[in-house]
Amino acid sequence: MASLATLTFGNTRFAIPSSVSPGHAKDLRSRVRQALRQGDRRLTVDCQEWEKLDLNMLSSLIQCASSCREHGASFEVANVSSEIRADVRALRLDDRLGLLD
Secondary structure, three states, X not given: OOOEEEEEOOEEEEXXXXXXXXXXXXXXXXXHHHHHHOOOOEEEEEOOOOOOOXXXXXXXXXXXXXXXXXXXXXXXXXXXXXXXXHXXXXXXXXXXXXXXX
């Protein structure tokens, strides 16, 4: 799938593609769980290409954030557009996602 995973200085980085499908959301959850099983403790999801709020992907991100917390790992969403950030805040899910200002 187009959800990429790369290892950079001990930080596993994933990317959300611009055209999101339910398969991308499932793939992201799977890759994050795999990274946690392998012992990775710093995970970042790059949202720069994510153009339109997709509830499946948002749900997947929240599940990933929760899994990371359960494993004592850090989870960061990076490069979130102001539009998606506003939508997440309107849904009052920014704390669950761990969105930083």
